[in-house]
Amino acid sequence: MSVIAYIESNNNRVKKTSLEAAYYAAQTAKLLGTEAIAIALGTHDAAELAALGQLGISKVLHDANPRFDSFDSGAVCKAIASLAANSSVVVLSYNQNGKAIAPRVSVRMKAGLVPGATALPETNGDFVVSKNVFSGKAIAHYQIKTDKKVIAITPNSLQIVRGEGSAAIESVSSGVTDADFTTVVKSVEKASGKVALTEAELVVSAGRGLKGPENWGMIEELANLMGAATACSRPVADVHWRPHEEHVGQTGFTIRPNLYIAVGISGAIQHLAGVNGSKTIVVVNTDPEAPFFKAADYGVVGDAFTVVPKLIESYKKFKASSH
């Protein structure tokens, strides 16, 4: 009864979120005394799949049907359930696609789902997986009561460790037919050259303290320099200073980067709900009483218009000295 990791690629590279799923599956397999097998659907790079061996995957089941290159939650679900029929645990990332797939797989396999796991399972006695609830204000330990389990892991919640090894690739057919594809992808819009917010390890965010959309140049400059994604608070998205794709918070995106730099954001509880899983939070605000300082690791009480340019200069110096 192996452990399955569902793998996605983007531009022939295995997604970082899928590397996390592979590592999580391998560690879970170790706890259960079994092997970890990956499932890859559609177009993937063979060397990338073989390299999953470094994370502890022994074998990759690859159904190269190109129809999988257009995402369809029903078809992917059917393929996973069919290829994982003899497995006990299915692990996948709770990224955008994972949120569409995991609940379907749970129903199809009658396997209890933990939607957004943040740590490896406890397997002594009950099978228990922890997950953040109440927007990160608490942790719930979910017991999965069924024999089969689906664990969808929150992106960026565990550090992968690479070892040696190469996974064997086995071409398979998942038994999915054309009739199983019910979603027609009409167009794809991707902001090129920008770091995807929900996958970013570093995020630079700004709010009303910037006074107007014309002042975002320095935020973008800092983000570009650092290889960070840009984000914003809800009021700023609501008045269209920034696109709503950048809105983080309770009704926007939830992110958990390694570093979140918040400039001119007071830190309303609804905003914190979307970012309090960040590993390190830096807050820049003129108001020393801003509630965000209570959630911050590092705080700078000062005017964004003088602090951010200084931060840019300091980062440039750091970059120059470390290369």
Added chain:
Amino acid sequence: MKILVPVSKVPDTTSKVAFTDGNTKFATDNVTYILNPTDEWYSLVRALEIVEKEGGSVTVIHQGEADSEQFIRKALAIGATDAVRIDAPATDGYNVALNIAEYAKDKGFDLVITGKETIDYNGSQMGGMIAEMLNVPYVSLASSLEVAGGKATVSRDIEGGKEIVEVSMPCVISAQKGMAEQRIPNMKGIMSARTKPLTVVPALTETLTSIKVYDLPPAKTAVKLIDPENMDELINLLHVEAKVI
């Protein structure tokens, strides 16, 4: 056009999060409940807009005990046509999805629109589960939805962008920011909500998961304040101490 909108009640964001009975139960004392924001603002309002244009009805469905009815009435006041209450406390996501699918399976709904996630358990699982149970297409995390000629055209989030997809109805969609704007119920809506039909149906009890115990995240250490003139120090701390750059 017949649309079903599942709605949840959740503790208001500003509620204190605490637990009782050896940290096995959420402490409900002094907690103010609200309709789940993504259900109220995005899925319900978009469903109403579609029906206002195309004709039809919007049914809201909720799993909860009798004390949930004020939240169901609020959804009716915002404009839903009628409501269903599944008479049981909401337990795991699978159980709620099972009850909603059980109700929906023979009612001929064209669309089921859920919110992106509830703000208490943050599961984001309802739409996908209902879709699989009803064996229909599912599009998650949608920021726009148009219907025409038996098809739904949806803009959904992908990493670093979005894609426009088309699916045949019936289908299930989960709605997020961008889908619609919040509507405040007016006096006429509030008055008419009192007499709109609210059906109570019994619940199936099967669950696949349960929460054994809760705990609270470790307390945050006090913020370290950095001199605004000395950003070199901040960069150094991020590199050496926090190890994030």
